[in-house]
Amino acid sequence: MRRRQYLASGTALLSAAVAGCAHPSVVLDMDEATADDIANEVSMSVDPGSAEYTLVLSALENGSARRRGRYELFDRTDTVRVEGSFYEVSETRLESSEVTVYEVLIDFDPANSTTELGEIEYDDLPEADRQRLDPIVSEGTPPSQDGYDLGVDYGTAEEVGNESVFVPDRQYDIVLHDGNRYRVAVDSRTAPEAEYRYEVTEVASSVETVADQVREQYLFTLTDLSDAERAVVEEAITDGYFQDDDAFQSVIDRIREHEGITVDDFYGTWLLEYESVEYLTYAEW
Template sequence: MRRRQFLASGTALLSVAIAGCGHPPVVLDMDDATADGIAGEVSMTAVPGSEEYAVVTSARENGSATRAGRHALFDHTDTVRVEDAFYDVSETRLGSSEVTVYEVRVDFDPDDPTPELGEIEYDDLPETDRRRLDAIVSDDPPSQDGYDLGVGYGTAEEVGDGSVFVPEQQYDVLVYDGDRYRVAVDSRTASEVEYRYEATEVAPDVETFADRVRAQYLFALTGLSEAERAVVEEAIDGGYFEDDDAFRSVVDRIREHEGLDVDDFYGTWLVEYEGVEYLTYAEW
């Protein structure tokens, strides 16, 4: 999670990317560790209205919940935040079946915009179709040979009865601001899995959860040389990007400890330096 945030928001990396050099080969970045920040590193937040929220609240209230889907909801974490409380969520695969899923494809510059089935104005589409297609229609649509973009609609059950494209296609030309787009509908068979969920509360609020994380992961970075201290202080000030001996030494010290999220070449740790806690991200 932290790696994506850093690459997306780091101004130092942005200027390098603009210059055409890619992002630096090494990174050490240290940000003040708030309770919310700590919690966000090791949990996901289920927002009201989401499938994750519905599953966890149902499991919390009823002891367990079931769901059928073509992918797992919690494959990257098993700790989920709902409002201010945190839950360990188990996701157990019960069985699978084959279902038909649909994709609506759009050609924004068709060679022949004459309809065979019929045409419909975009504003006249049912809400279920507009909700799915809003993301791809624009004043400057992409243009290439054949169909330009596709939108996954899911199963007929997920779409419901309102669509004019799925499961039965009623129109093959869509008119948007006077432009005529050709529409095709593809279908394929996919595996749908039934899952059972159980949720166990591990913390009633953010501070309590952050304290649990601190107890497991927080360590103090001490006994540094002057060169190592310079690396750390620059990392706190905005990021350190030089692949030198002092950087390697600091990162080696950090990697001796359990991290919040560690891969082969990058990771995130919870570090205390001179009495202040930092969420510390490194690439080496």
């Protein structure tokens, strides 16, 4: 769906480059919406084995569940899709404390690559380290600047476990990779951590039920358009509309008269019907 490309690119970064092109200053994008599309718009799906999945199942089985962490898990939406059913998740912060978090720093072209602690082949690193470092060391051309080039967030020692050769205690300061010698350092800082309590309530047992609930609250019909407004809508359906003209603003004004699924100061998403077809409609103005 085109609309999700704009959302993923970060609506606040209107002048940033997206796929090689400047992000448009205005957007009207209308995607034909199935029941599944509508349900996905108001919920998040969680994968088996993820922390979110485990917490939802635990709360269902035990009435509630608890976790300690440095961030909320359900900050985008409180509706979660698990195995075809939809649940409203209550995430309550109980108490806060501070923990030590670690960052592994890498210098890809060190001025001095002589080891002081020891050196290790990249392939010999424990899985805990390779899992975190693979995304950056596997890049074709690593970044190069004075000092350390990149930092990799490792989290807390508890999150890392006992396998890492860098966190919490650094055992090596040189990593050998494809004939190159990388210098590795470790930085630490304190960060807030909180205990959270989770409670869940089933709100729907099917996609169709969720879609009907969304339709009942948000769906409206876009009718009685002028020829200029109709041209804007037709292009928004086909390719997206990006011209800040009077017709665009007129259509936006009409859409904004209705309650949106999500609406911010200068962008939002609505569910509307146009010529008997339902569309998830994303706009920036």
